[in-house]
Amino acid sequence: MVGIGIVGIGFMGMIHYLASRGLKGARVTAICTRDPKRLAGDWTGIQGNFGPPGTVMDLSGVNRHRELDALLADPAVDLVDLCVPSDAHAKLAVKALEAGKHVLVEKPIALTVAEADRMIAAGEHAGRRLMVGHVLPFFPEFAFARDAVQSGRYGPLRSAHFKRVIARPEWSTAIADTSKTGGPALDLHIHDTHFIALACGVPRAVQSQGVSEKGAVAYLATQYLYDDPNRAITCNSGATSASARPFTHGFELGFDAVTIAYEFASVAGEGRLMMPLTLMKNDGSIETPTLGSGDPIDAFTLELEEAAAAVNGHESERLSGALARLALVTCLAEIESAQRGCAIPIPASA
Numbered sequence: 001m002v003g004i005g006i007v008g009i010g011f012m013g014m015i016h017y018l019a020s021r022g023l024k025g026a027r028v029t030a031i032c033t034r035d036p037k038r039l040a041g042d043w044t045g046i047q048g049n050f051g052p053p054g055t056v057m058d059l060s061g062v063n064r065h066r067e068l069d070a071l072l073a074d075p076a077v078d079l080v081d082l083c084v085p086s087d088a089h090a091k092l093a094v095k096a097l098e099a100g101k102h103v104l105v106e107k108p109i110a111l112t113v114a115e116a117d118r119m120i121a122a123g124e125h126a127g128r129r130l131m132v133g134h135v136l137p138f139f140p141e142f143a144f145a146r147d148a149v150q151s152g153r154y155g156p157l158r159s160a161h162f163k164r165v166i167a168r169p170e171w172s173t174a175i176a177d178t179s180k181t182g183g184p185a186l187d188l189h190i191h192d193t194h195f196i197a198l199a200c201g202v203p204r205a206v207q208s209q210g211v212s213e214k215g216a217v218a219y220l221a222t223q224y225l226y227d228d229p230n231r232a233i234t235c236n237s238g239a240t241s242a243s244a245r246p247f248t249h250g251f252e253l254g255f256d257a258v259t260i261a262y263e264f265a266s267v268a269g270e271g272r273l274m275m276p277l278t279l280m281k282n283d284g285s286i287e288t289p290t291l292g293s294g295d296p297i298d299a300f301t302l303e304l305e306e307a308a309a310a311v312n313g314h315e316s317e318r319l320s321g322a323l324a325r326l327a328l329v330t331c332l333a334e335i336e337s338a339q340r341g342c343a344i345p346i347p348a349s350a
Helices: 011-020 068-072 086-098 113-126 140-151 190-200 296-311 321-340
Strands: 002-007 026-032 063-065 079-082 102-106 130-133 157-166 205-213 216-225 232-238 247-255 258-267 270-281
Touching: 002 011, 002 068, 002 296, 011 026, 011 296, 026 068, 026 296, 063 068, 068 086, 079 086, 079 296, 086 102, 086 113, 102 296, 113 130, 113 321, 130 296, 130 321, 140 190, 140 247, 140 258, 140 270, 157 190, 190 232, 190 321, 205 321, 216 321, 247 270
Parallel strands: 002 026, 002 079, 026 063, 079 102, 102 130, 157 232
Antiparallel strands: 157 247, 205 216, 216 232, 247 258, 258 270
């Protein structure tokens, strides 16, 4: 049984705790927060862009710590699950790794490449896993898309367009503060750069245009450049939507044999499956594959299960710290491209 210690009981910490209740072979053995109400289990007032609102939690059987040092000294904790602000990722992850704990940290891995390198080096030196949670690959629609690309069952991928757009979230005023989150172009869009690298490979360069607000890039339109001249991959992502549509994401993939499309949106307070995952074939027919649960919390359960399996020795490409670093390098290159108005190469050694 892998013992998980959640550090940070905000929206994401609550989601991870809810997801942990469906785990096999792992459980939350400890939490860490300096908020006395939340330490006692009163999580009312926590809210985010999906999942249920916070409520009073039964924390019986869970060790509760006010300080990180106490959680790191807890023998019941094998895996430290960092659900803390992005600007604290590097400092806390390195501390946990040096204490001999495995680490799962929420995306992005860090705000700078230097911080990411320090985290990866700390994991290698300690002989412990550094894992980064970009939950998107655990959603059934995106898992299907990745498999379709990598299996080649529909022929080679010719074109792909991804999108992820939100309204300015009232529940996260810090999203525009680049010193804390990197801004929407990093905090939000890194989901896409990570998934594109995982499913399609790392591009050789990126070409982006952007919309900047208050000194931060709030929206990016990017073309990912590959050596294959017959592959066109693009993505639009940012925080510029009207408040009546606080979230939408999806993709359209073009293969020789089929076009695969999916889109979900929240519109006027209602979640809408605008386009269920659909295969559109050359003979004019369509197919809607049967997928697993679309509940976002179930995707986090799968992510935590894979992290626990990695603690037990199984490799996880989806949680790879090295891939998370590449996603960060790509995001930063897109921001630079938008600001400079030219293509920015992604170093082969990145």
